[in-house]
Amino acid sequence: MKRLLPSLRAKKRYLAFELISEEPVSRGDLVKEVMSSASSLLGDVTTSECDIKVLGFEDWKGIIQCSHTKVKETRASLTTLTRVNGKRATLHVLGASGTVKRATEKFLQNCTAFEPEIKIKPRTAEE
Amino acid sequence: MGKPKFYDFCVHAVPDGENTVEQLAALARHFGHSGIALANHSDKLPQSRPVLPSTNEFEVFRGIELVEENPSKLHSLIGKFRKSVDVLIVHGGSETVNRAALENPRVDILNHPAFDKSSGLNQVLAKAAAENDVAIGLALRPLIHSRGPRRVRLLSDLRANLDLARKYDVSLVLSSDAMSCFDLRSPMETLALAEVCGLEEDEALEAITTVPERIISRNRPVPGYIREGIEVLEEGDYF
Numbered sequence: 001m002k003r004l005l006p007s008l009r010a011k012k013r014y015l016a017f018e019l020i021s022e023e024p025v026s027r028g029d030l031v032k033e034v035m036s037s038a039s040s041l042l043g044d045v046t047t048s049e050c051d052i053k054v055l056g057f058e059d060w061k062g063i064i065q066c067s068h069t070k071v072k073e074t075r076a077s078l079t080t081l082t083r084v085n086g087k088r089a090t091l092h093v094l095g096a097s098g099t100v101k102r103a104t105e106k107f108l109q110n111c112t113a114f115e116p117e118i119k120i121k122p123r124t125a126e127e
Numbered sequence: 128m129g130k131p132k133f134y135d136f137c138v139h140a141v142p143d144g145e146n147t148v149e150q151l152a153a154l155a156r157h158f159g160h161s162g163i164a165l166a167n168h169s170d171k172l173p174q175s176r177p178v179l180p181s182t183n184e185f186e187v188f189r190g191i192e193l194v195e196e197n198p199s200k201l202h203s204l205i206g207k208f209r210k211s212v213d214v215l216i217v218h219g220g221s222e223t224v225n226r227a228a229l230e231n232p233r234v235d236i237l238n239h240p241a242f243d244k245s246s247g248l249n250q251v252l253a254k255a256a257a258e259n260d261v262a263i264g265l266a267l268r269p270l271i272h273s274r275g276p277r278r279v280r281l282l283s284d285l286r287a288n289l290d291l292a293r294k295y296d297v298s299l300v301l302s303s304d305a306m307s308c309f310d311l312r313s314p315m316e317t318l319a320l321a322e323v324c325g326l327e328e329d330e331a332l333e334a335i336t337t338v339p340e341r342i343i344s345r346n347r348p349v350p351g352y353i354r355e356g357i358e359v360l361e362e363g364d365y366f
Contacts, residue, residue, distance in 0.1 A: 020154075020309070040274050041323070075319035079312055080271045088309040092158060093316060 010051065011068040013096045016107035017078070018061050021089030027057040029085040034064070038077035050074050055100065061108050063100060071096055131332065132161035133314035134339035136214055137192065137238060137264060137302035143167040145307035148179060148187060156185045158313035162339075164214040166190035169204060188343065190214035192238065198227035209233050213346050216264065219247055229256040235342045236300050238264035246287035253291040260345075262338055263288060263297055266304035267312060267320065286325050299326075300342075301334040 031054045038047045050070040055063045066074040078091045097103035140148045155163045179187040189212045195201040217228035219240040228237045229252050240247025305311045321331035352358055
């Protein structure tokens with residue numbers, strides 16, 4: 001099928017995030033939780049307008065795609081994520097950007113400064 | 128205007144919550160808060176007063192959340208703790224407790240005012256809150272942890288209180304009411320959730336920036352402060 005013209009494609013925002021959780025979680029479980037918390041807070045209609053997709057997730061960090069007019073709603077629905085696969089977790093949005101490349105460069109590549117705190121959290125919860 | 132400073136004014140640490148003050152403070156700082164208030168419930172206070180970690184960019188304020196059913200006992204508890212804390216929160220939940228808290232100008236915040244079949248406020252209480260400058264606390268923890276009918280109920284209570292607060296000009300405070308570090312949320316996410324729940328953008332921003340700052344400045348008089356409206360500006364030998 002012919003691809004849509006760039007001017008006709010829906011505009012997106014890319015939210016870089018980090019996950020703080022008790023135990024490592026898989027991408028599949030995270031996607032399930034993100035979608036269920038969004039449809040629980042916003043309802044199915046608004047969630048479909050938000051166009052939420054988890055693009056990539058590894059090493060506690062990842063990128064979520066959403067519609068550029070619904071960033072606030074998407075962030076609010078990510079706030080209500082409390083558990084992934086039964087283990088407690090918090091999703092912290094590091095920032096939003098218009099392209100995947102910029103979101104990765106700006107928020108994901110140089111966040112080594114926060115590394116100790118991210119590593120401390122999973123351990124402390126188990127103690 | 129610089130970057131606004133965000134505060135989270137109701138955080139519970141051990142033995143009330145799960146994590147220590149240091150862990151909560153480290154995470155809140157990482158999330159971009161400028162300060163948190165440690166407000167353990169008054170029935171689960173630690174034996175000794177905890178040492179609060181503070182640096183010049185991040186401050187942990189001393190607070191308390193009073194839990195008491197009896198209004199006269201509540202008033203005496205307020206008198207007992209007022210001097211030693213920066214933030215005094217009352218855990219509401221019945222008509223008499225809400226009323227006692229909102230009619231006492233020494234109280235800073237009333238949390239969880241809702242009780243069965245009522246949002247916890249009415250026009251009389253809202254007027255009292257505005258007169259005595261007691262803020263209404265909007266806690267995030269119940270909102271993010273409940274689903275379905277329970278959350279619907281919480282949100283409609285929140286809307287009812289919001290309408291009253293707007294009409295009588297009562298200040299609002301957004302707080303996480305965190306029991307563990309997994310309940311903490313960053314300022315931007317708190318704002319987004321508050322806006323989706325019905326607050327205006329500026330109301331939500333005020334509720335985590337200026338209102339907490341005002342509470343702190345009210346309870347920490349600057350040097351030279353004598354009483355409301357009277358202040359020594361320049362020290363000198365007048366006599």
